[in-house]
Amino acid sequence: MDNSGDKFDVIVIGAGIMGSSTAYELAKRGHKTLLLEQFDFLHHRGSSHGESRTIRATYTKNYYVGMVMESSKLWQEVESQIGYKVYFKASQFDMGPSDDKHLHAIITNCESNSLPHQILGRREVSEKFSGTIDLPENWIGVSTELGGVIKPTKAVSMFQTLALQEGAILRDYMEVSDIKRDEATDGILVYTSNGKKFWGKKCVVTVGAWMKKLVKSVSGLVLPIQPLDVTVCYWKIKEGHEADFAIGGDFPTFSSHGEPHVYGTPSLEFPGLIKIVVHGGYPCDPDKRSWTQEVILSSQKQWIRERFSGLVDSDGPVVTQSCMYSMTPDEDYVIDFLGGEFGKDVVIGGGFSGHGFKMAPLVGRVLADLVLTGEARGVELKHFGVGRFEGNP
Numbered sequence: 001m002d003n004s005g006d007k008f009d010v011i012v013i014g015a016g017i018m019g020s021s022t023a024y025e026l027a028k029r030g031h032k033t034l035l036l037e038q039f040d041f042l043h044h045r046g047s048s049h050g051e052s053r054t055i056r057a058t059y060t061k062n063y064y065v066g067m068v069m070e071s072s073k074l075w076q077e078v079e080s081q082i083g084y085k086v087y088f089k090a091s092q093f094d095m096g097p098s099d100d101k102h103l104h105a106i107i108t109n110c111e112s113n114s115l116p117h118q119i120l121g122r123r124e125v126s127e128k129f130s131g132t133i134d135l136p137e138n139w140i141g142v143s144t145e146l147g148g149v150i151k152p153t154k155a156v157s158m159f160q161t162l163a164l165q166e167g168a169i170l171r172d173y174m175e176v177s178d179i180k181r182d183e184a185t186d187g188i189l190v191y192t193s194n195g196k197k198f199w200g201k202k203c204v205v206t207v208g209a210w211m212k213k214l215v216k217s218v219s220g221l222v223l224p225i226q227p228l229d230v231t232v233c234y235w236k237i238k239e240g241h242e243a244d245f246a247i248g249g250d251f252p253t254f255s256s257h258g259e260p261h262v263y264g265t266p267s268l269e270f271p272g273l274i275k276i277v278v279h280g281g282y283p284c285d286p287d288k289r290s291w292t293q294e295v296i297l298s299s300q301k302q303w304i305r306e307r308f309s310g311l312v313d314s315d316g317p318v319v320t321q322s323c324m325y326s327m328t329p330d331e332d333y334v335i336d337f338l339g340g341e342f343g344k345d346v347v348i349g350g351g352f353s354g355h356g357f358k359m360a361p362l363v364g365r366v367l368a369d370l371v372l373t374g375e376a377r378g379v380e381l382k383h384f385g386v387g388r389f390e391g392n393p
């Protein structure tokens with residue numbers, strides 16, 4: 001089917017988790033929606049593929065805590081729409097040196113948001129997590145109930161299925177090469193590199209690690225969004241201890257603050273393996289990836305050996321996967337109007353800085369609100385504006 005030349009209420013560009021959740025929100029509200037993707041649907045060349053993303057409300061910046069609490073409810077609502085699970089609950093455990101300022105900010109934010117939490121010392125941690133986690137004497141841990149794993153590829157597929165059911169049109173192999181104001185109709189023209197042209201009253205751009213490139217070529221605006229190549233590592237749990245680290249028991253999703261900054265999820269996607277990742281990566285061009293595996297730091301191996309009581313083989317990961325973060329300088333999202341000749345008719349959502357997935361249902365709602373009404377319900381967007389980079393890139 002060729003929808004070139006068709007007219008839409010909103011065209012969404014980029015079918016990762018943010019574009020897919022936005023397309024669902026728009027179609028659900030009765031708007032004629034087109035979702036365009038440059039590669040295959042559910043490809044693994046962006047940021048939304050794979051088997052696990054953490055959901056946690058333990059943020060050092062207070063404004064994200066309420067957003068996660070809201071998003072957690074929305075994940076459950078959308079799961080009940082589709083009828084299968086994408087969100088596997090677990091507790092969340094943050095740990096680090098007792099004087100770590102990030103950990104203290106997390107505790108303060110738990111308190112101010114009435115988020116139930118427990119502050120634990122070494123012995124209590126060992127008891128709570130059946131001896132799997134061993135903290136040094138001068139470390140503390142914070143345990144919160146709101147945690148768990150979201151299945152990324154399955155969640156993207158879920159939003160795309162729901163969007164289709166609500167009447168959205170989805171097209172892959174449509175690389176958007178230009179977006180223009182159509183002066184004659186006051187709409188937006190979207191051009192693809194294979195010669196198609198689509199008309200929309202409005203447009204949402206959710207192109208992940210390609211955001212800086214596309215926005216610059218369309219409007220000249222230079223957004224400081226830097227793609228990073230990140231290696232996700234899975235490590236083998238020692239024989240006989242697999243069940244201790246599995247989801248569904250007491251083992252939590254976790255973050256370790258200080259150096260190295262490590263996070264991970266209980267064993268779920270590969271039986272007997274656990275995901276343990278160092279937060280960070282290498283600057284990359286999303287169109288020229290090396291696909292080589294990042295060097296595993298000796299500090300990561302030492303962390304695994306010591307924190308997991310010698311129960312996880314720290315010689316090296318047995319499975320690795322590549323993914324991209326889209327980093328902003330302050331690690332806050334970019335959710336705003338493109339402005340200029342596009343005014344409020346083109347909205348951008350990007351720069352999710354390695355912590356966007358958990359917020360996808362909420363971001364979809366916010367992007368739909370913004371493009372349809374010019375404002376977002378219930379979410380303060382002042383931290384996410386493009387204006388914050390002006391004169392301060």
Ligand SMILES: Cc1cc2nc3c(=O)[nH]c(=O)nc-3n(C[C@H](O)[C@H](O)[C@H](O)COP(=O)(O)OP(=O)(O)OC[C@H]3O[C@@H](n4cnc5c(N)ncnc54)[C@H](O)[C@@H]3O)c2cc1C
Pocket residue numbers: 013014015016017018019036037038039045046047048049052053054055174175176177206207208209210214230231232323324325349350352353354355356357358359
């Ligand atoms: C290793 C790793 C671990 C992470 N862990 C967590 C976590 O635990 N918790 C959490 O909350 N978040 C996590 N994140 C972050 C989260 O996955 C991302 O914030 C989120 O997936 C970003 O989604 P997106 O839709 O913005 O980008 P993408 O998924 O990259 O989607 C953008 C889409 O736009 C398409 N596109 C680009 N240019 C064009 C064009 N010109 N025309 C048409 N289509 C185009 C791309 O092909 C792509 O499909 C993690 C990310 C990584 C990489």
